[in-house]
Each structure stands twice: as C-alpha cells, then as structure tokens.
Amino acid sequence: MDTKRALAGLGALAQETRLAVFRLLVTQGPAGLPAGVVAERLGVLPASLTFHLQQLVHAGLITQRRLGRQQIYAAEYSCMNDLLAYLTENCCGQGASCAPVCDPADSFRGDHDETPARACKC
DSSP, X not given: OOHHHHHHHHHHHSSHHHHHHXXXXXXXXXXXXXXXXXXHHHTOOHHHHHHHHHHHHXXXXXXXXXXXXXXEEEEOHHHHHHHHHHHHHHHSTTTTTTTXXXXXXXXXXXXXXXXXXXXXXX
C-alpha cells in the first residue's frame, strides 16, 4: 500500500459515523448488510449514511453491490489488511517494537484477581 492509499483509508476512518459503519461491516463478514439495516442499527439518517458509505467505498475500505432493490455493503478485508500492514511496517519498523504493545491477547488477560487487563494502546 502506498502513502496516498493509506491516507485515504485513515482519513475515511477519522470520522465517528464512518468508523462505526466500518466496524459494523467488519463484524458482518463478506455477506455485508443492506444500507437500510446499517442505518437502523447505527441510528443514522439514510441520507447522511449514503454520504458516509460513499466515502468508505471511495477509500476502498468497503464494497457496494446491488441485490434486487437493495444496496449491500461489505468490508473490504484485503484493504483493511493492507492498511494494517502499512501501519505496522511504517510505524513499527519490523513490527517487533509493536508486538508487546499491540498483542490483542493481552486485553483478555488480567491479574490473578481476574481484573481485566487494559486494552492495547495502538
């Protein structure tokens, strides 16, 4: 991934509604969701949602397809993985310096008193 594409992806995600849309679509897998369902689940007006969906499509983070009369949106996992790889490579060098900080398993480990550990600070 080049810097221009990384900036487009990060810029698209740097807005609360778009980040919420992307997070929701990532959890839905390749099948995605109709735009109306996304609007309903997030409590976003359809007209506003259309703008945010198009920004995410333009950045390559989600795909759009027609199914009958519905527009279905799905996360573009390859773009998400490319963006994560770009950040790891360009912000962490070889990735080793990020490993102890960004180990997702750490967020599930607590002390012996079963207090949840703090989430990673990525």
